[in-house]
Amino acid sequence: MRGLLYKHFRTIAKEMWSFLLLCAVFYAVAFFAPGMEGNTTAIYGMLMMSMVITSLLRSDETTGWRRYCELLPISRKEVVTSYYLVNYGMLTGAILLYIVLMSLGKVWRGSADLQNVFSTALVMVAVSFLLSALSIPITLKFGSVKGPAIHFAVTFMIVGVGISLLNNGDKMVETVAGMPLAITGLIMIAVTAAAVLLSWMISVRVYEKKEY
Amino acid sequence: MNAIDIRNVFKSYPEFTMQDVTLQLPEGMILGLIGENGSGKTTLIKLIMGMCKKDAGAIEVLGCSDLAGNPAMKEEIGVVPDEVFLPPFMKAEEIGVLAAKFYRSWDAARYRELLDMLRIPLKTPFKDLSKGNKMRCGFACALSHRPKLLILDEATAGLDPIVRDEILDLLTDFTRQEDHSILISSHIVSDLERVCDYVTFLHEGSVLLTQEKDLLKEECRKIVCSVRELSAIPQEALVGKRETPYGAECIVRKWGVPEGVNASPVSLEEIYVMMVKGEAHERAAI
């Protein structure tokens, strides 16, 4: 696992640093932009971060790295797990950074109201964690050629379902809006964690079946 | 014990099938897998490493029958594939750092030694290395974690004769130890000719022959004869023939050489080509 993580981080630093830079830029802008704009900008930053893993997966396929892994003393499950560790490690780091940064910003501006920061962070968690929970198994299964198309199609469908739910599930939204942040937060985190776990299990299954 | 034990393995692809492949690599030996491009050499190696699943049959590597499920066994196996896919931006020395994180018994000093010996540029990113240098780097990696079994897939193709010679030296050095074995597949037969203990001929997914190299070379003789003399040769003695309007060129087992006909020694390559292209295609059991 050590070797895999080392190689992933070096690859990201070498080839995907632009995503990290963009995220930093968006965070910087969000730091100085007040209110809603700042939140949206920060969320764009997170979107950048969630694209890193797809880029890494595709790069590893094109360079033949995963094929080379077949010769190393590691299991396919370890290979898959390494992607999840890297991805969610980075996303968590970026979200924590956001929380710290924005909290500091608010305090510096004399406000103690951090509710906004945390609710945005929750949205970030949901969006980024779930997006990558979707993209990792798709990229592993369909590769870098068919993957993007399928990814797009699935995301499209899910967004469509989500929007129609939002439009028709007024009652649901009201209930959710009525609950204290902590409860909503916990529910969201639980659902997200379950989704990530399911995604990991599917990815392992998919990759273990692969024929080189 | 056999380092590699393959029994009755089948594997189907849309355009190609491996049929009933059986071969053994006894511990401490070097097996040369000879076959033209597309004969199934790489597929066989993929099957051995668990990179794809066989349809039928049994494969045991260093006593393990499921390599995919026991990846720790790969500590003992060094593989140089026909294309080496190391991280393209890493330089040779950085690759050593990376490899050390994967292998418990990584020998950094040995790696450095091999980089020097094979004259691999140290500061060039992997993607900018020539094909030959990439191969050499793959070699250095494969030999530096103290494996017991080496598997080389066309590892000498595209290398100049000097480097090939150095690599053959490394290989024979590797087998100084009794439990060290090598499976080397190549279509450059001359490299394997001297150094192999066993040879297996692979053609269109089937094993034509698997035999001790010395016995094979001792048994087979090349003759040129008339059509009449050709008919006197028993079918079981004929390894392959090529008829011209003026006579025939054949490879025959020693005991079947007709009286008075001059027989000369023959190389592995000639035996292989004659078996494939000549007109006796039956499985040879010498």
Add this chain to the structure above:
Amino acid sequence: MQILIDNYSGVSIYEQIHAQIRDQIVSGELQADQPLPSIRSLAKDLRISVITTKRAYEELEKEGFIYTMAGKGSYVSARNKELLKENHLRSIEEHMEEIRKLAVSCGLDKEDVLEMWHTIWEDSE
């Protein structure tokens, strides 16, 4: 110990090794109880198959020219050198007797035969 392999002669490699080691033992170049290189290192240095060197050693051991100690390697035998030399001497005597009979039967005398003998030795040098 000197071993020269001729890849292109019709003689198999194992036979070449066997013959050369045997001759060196008989001629005394290889002393009694002198250790021989291991099968593997010999194969490595000559760049040939380990099976070949193994066969050559096995043949030599069967004929009594060498003996093997488990875990230690192979060594030149003492006794058989003399035996083989005796064998060869006897063989030479028998051949000489043959030559004498043949010479007599076609009217050659001792000097003629000796002349032929000298020529043959000189030519082979």
